[in-house]
Amino acid sequence: MNTKPDFSKHANQASTAPAFLSVWDMHSYYGESYIVQGVSFNVHEGEILALLGRNGAGKTSTLRSIARLGDPEVKHGEIWLDHKPLHKMASHEAAASGLGLVPEDRRIIPGLTVEENLQLAQIAPPVGWSLERLYELFPRLGERRKQEGVTLSGGEQQMLAIARALARDLKVLLLDEPYEGLAPVIVDEIEKTLMHIKQQGMTTIIVEQNAVRALELADRAVILDTGSIVFDGTATEVLENEELRAEYLAI
Numbered sequence: 001m002n003t004k005p006d007f008s009k010h011a012n013q014a015s016t017a018p019a020f021l022s023v024w025d026m027h028s029y030y031g032e033s034y035i036v037q038g039v040s041f042n043v044h045e046g047e048i049l050a051l052l053g054r055n056g057a058g059k060t061s062t063l064r065s066i067a068r069l070g071d072p073e074v075k076h077g078e079i080w081l082d083h084k085p086l087h088k089m090a091s092h093e094a095a096a097s098g099l100g101l102v103p104e105d106r107r108i109i110p111g112l113t114v115e116e117n118l119q120l121a122q123i124a125p126p127v128g129w130s131l132e133r134l135y136e137l138f139p140r141l142g143e144r145r146k147q148e149g150v151t152l153s154g155g156e157q158q159m160l161a162i163a164r165a166l167a168r169d170l171k172v173l174l175l176d177e178p179y180e181g182l183a184p185v186i187v188d189e190i191e192k193t194l195m196h197i198k199q200q201g202m203t204t205i206i207v208e209q210n211a212v213r214a215l216e217l218a219d220r221a222v223i224l225d226t227g228s229i230v231f232d233g234t235a236t237e238v239l240e241n242e243e244l245r246a247e248y249l250a251i
């Protein structure tokens with residue numbers, strides 16, 4: 001007998017506001033491996049969505065699918081951003097349409113200073129936040145603008161990776177485990193900055209193993225389990241639902 005609780009009944013489909021980012025019945029594969037198994041969810045403009053689930057649930061694959069990286073390959077489904085069909089675009093077109101993925105490994109470019117890492121992101125139009133505005137948001141980066149990016153601390157590298165995404169004209173910020181390996185005091189700092197970015201109107205999807213920290217920040221949460229959505233609702237609902245947290249988040 002399957003005694004797994006059915007949390008899908010909590011699905012929050014009541015909102016009538018048009019979604020800013022809409023993922024509909026997305027199925028993705030790494031070669032023959034079927035990973036993202038029919039994922040649908042909406043993100044509204046200016047919202048922070050926490051995309052949660054255990055290790056291997058398919059969170060990174062979902063972000064990579066939305067960013068059109070090609071690996072995994074999206075074989076079915078639609079992804080709409082601000083009325084534009086991302087599912088018909090290559091990754092560079094998706095990026096130009098305002099999608100920015102900050103990967104788990106941050107990918108700071110060796111041999112370049114902090115400032116050069118940011119300037120490189122501004123080579124291709126449309127250009128987003130100015131250096132001045134980015135340094136205001138991340139004073140640590142301003143102080144270290146002439147320092148080689150890869151010599152920064154882990155937290156500062158994460159800040160640089162986020163700043164680099166904002167240096168392009170961004171509509172949706174996709175963050176893959178931004179708090180990984182960082183001290184709580186640095187997590188606090190990045191959390192404050194993400195809140196500040198939200199207040200400026202940014203739409204964000206945050207994937208985090210540290211689910212409690214992500215839920216504190218997020219308006220809504222989607223929980224994945226083996227490539228399917230098992231919960232879609234408010235962050236508060238997840239924090240208040242012990243059974244759900246124990247089953248899918250181990251918290």
Ligand SMILES: Nc1ncnc2c1ncn2[C@@H]1O[C@H](COP(=O)(O)OP(=O)(O)O)[C@@H](O)[C@H]1O
Pocket residue numbers: 030033035053054055056057058059060061062
């Ligand atoms: N490049 C890949 N090739 C084949 N399978 C992969 C690849 N990357 C991830 N997977 C598999 O896809 C599943 C989901 O992985 P992932 O999206 O990284 O999960 P999460 O980010 O939630 O930990 C896992 O079973 C993982 O082993």
Ligand SMILES: [Mg+2]
Pocket residue numbers: 059060061
């Ligand atoms: Mg992952």
